[in-house]
Amino acid sequence: MRMSQYFLPTLKETPAEAQIVSHxxxxxxxxxxxxxxxxxxWLPLGLRVLRNIERIVREExxxxxxxEVLMPTIQSADLWRESGRxxxxxxxxxxxxxxxxxxxxxxxxxxxxxxxxFRDGVKSYRDLPRNxxxxxxxxxxxVRPRFGVxxxxxxxxxxxxxxxxxxxxxxxxxxxxxxxxxxxxxxxGLKAIPMRADTGPIGGDLSHEFIVLADTGESAxxxxxxxxxxxxxxxxxxxxxxxxxxxxxxxxxxxxxxxxHDKAAFEKIPEGDRLAARGIEVGHIFYFGTKYSAPMNxxxxxxxxxxxxxxxxxxxxxxxxxxxxxxxxxxxxxxxxWPETVAPFKVALLNLKPDDATVSAACQKLYDALGxxxxxxxxxxxxxxxxxxxxxDLIGIPWQVIVGPKGLVAxxxxxxxxxxxxxxxxxxxxxxxxxx
Ligand code: ATP
Ligand code: MG
Numbered sequence: 001m002r003m004s005q006y007f008l009p010t011l012k013e014t015p016a017e018a019q020i021v022s023h024x025x026x027x028x029x030x031x032x033x034x035x036x037x038x039x040x041x042w043l044p045l046g047l048r049v050l051r052n053i054e055r056i057v058r059e060e061x062x063x064x065x066x067x068e069v070l071m072p073t074i075q076s077a078d079l080w081r082e083s084g085r086x087x088x089x090x091x092x093x094x095x096x097x098x099x100x101x102x103x104x105x106x107x108x109x110x111x112x113x114x115x116x117x118f119r120d121g122v123k124s125y126r127d128l129p130r131n132x133x134x135x136x137x138x139x140x141x142x143v144r145p146r147f148g149v150x151x152x153x154x155x156x157x158x159x160x161x162x163x164x165x166x167x168x169x170x171x172x173x174x175x176x177x178x179x180x181x182x183x184x185x186x187x188x189g190l191k192a193i194p195m196r197a198d199t200g201p202i203g204g205d206l207s208h209e210f211i212v213l214a215d216t217g218e219s220a221x222x223x224x225x226x227x228x229x230x231x232x233x234x235x236x237x238x239x240x241x242x243x244x245x246x247x248x249x250x251x252x253x254x255x256x257x258x259x260x261h262d263k264a265a266f267e268k269i270p271e272g273d274r275l276a277a278r279g280i281e282v283g284h285i286f287y288f289g290t291k292y293s294a295p296m297n298x299x300x301x302x303x304x305x306x307x308x309x310x311x312x313x314x315x316x317x318x319x320x321x322x323x324x325x326x327x328x329x330x331x332x333x334x335x336x337x338w339p340e341t342v343a344p345f346k347v348a349l350l351n352l353k354p355d356d357a358t359v360s361a362a363c364q365k366l367y368d369a370l371g372x373x374x375x376x377x378x379x380x381x382x383x384x385x386x387x388x389x390x391x392x393d394l395i396g397i398p399w400q401v402i403v404g405p406k407g408l409v410a411x412x413x414x415x416x417x418x419x420x421x422x423x424x425x426x427x428x429x430x431x432x433x434x435x436x
Pocket of ligand 1: 109140142149150151152153155157281282283284316317318319320321
């Protein structure tokens, strides 16, 4: 992509309305614009990041055996009357009427809808387990939308729902998501720690929030430091095997959100290993048994011919919140530092003298060679070098290839790593292989 043709409205000044660094940087780097309170338009650069996050989420869901569907954003009030939640949900639900005065709503979540789809489609325990997910916009009329996409009113969520014949099956489904979530966040370069969360009246230990540590996070959290350095990506995962040992490994060290905090247990941890911090909730997994299947009659025939209410769980990931969360975890003075897996482009190509035919020809050659995969942002704009350096550092693309007249005389280009700041002078022909 040529920057001279790209819709990329960056800002020099710090927007006054943005209180936290990720919100400031998302506005300054031209990723998003607010269109109403808590509602954002995604501009080309931001959308590329959002799509990359979505892709990783999708790949890990598919690998775990979950199946993708797409449910609508608009739902009927009657659906929610079946579960009893229409009246219970409160002012966070955006209620709408259609031209026939029928009561509708913009979905804040999809338990009711998926339960009906399941109820109509599955009648026997032989067809279990099932796990269905979608990635869809939600609306919650938050009292205090703030921090940009971190707490929006309209936001993109991956939510899925598991259906099992019994509690043991539900735990297996839960464990699959637990592991899939560890992998999902790790692939985005995040350290997201699973922390025990409140299960409400259902009780038990099957609710975890996945929390990215950040000073600007809205949740107070407590955990064992050992969890910060644990790694999931170096091991093979077989989703058909028993995942309980992996889950145990992660849950045997103390980690809890504020609501579930057990001070006495925390103080048993050696002082140097105690971590009391703030964090951002990027995912939440939850077993809730028959909470919806009972009132909504989602019943299957069990092995003995009896009628069984299916055991359900639901699992959310804040896809749009993650864009902000990743920036909170990965930025410096100059701007965003994208982990390679979610970066909007892999390489930035900087032409320091676009009015010099030799420099431009050399850049064009590199652009053609690197750009085949559409992963290069080429700064061909007629601007002074300082402005280009500042913009590229702000945007945070992992690799910068810098081409100017001086280097060119020696047949060289400079390659800079955005994260480490390390620079390398490379012979022209070595640039493409170096970045491959
Ligand atoms: P929170 O405690 O932050 O209000 P929640 O517990 O209500 O979130 P869930 O219903 O568990 O959220 O939704 C699943 C995921 O969706 C959350 O883990 C979070 O990452 C994301 N999410 C929830 N509300 C918002 C919002 N207003 N803006 C952006 N993302 C959100
Ligand atoms: Mg939650």
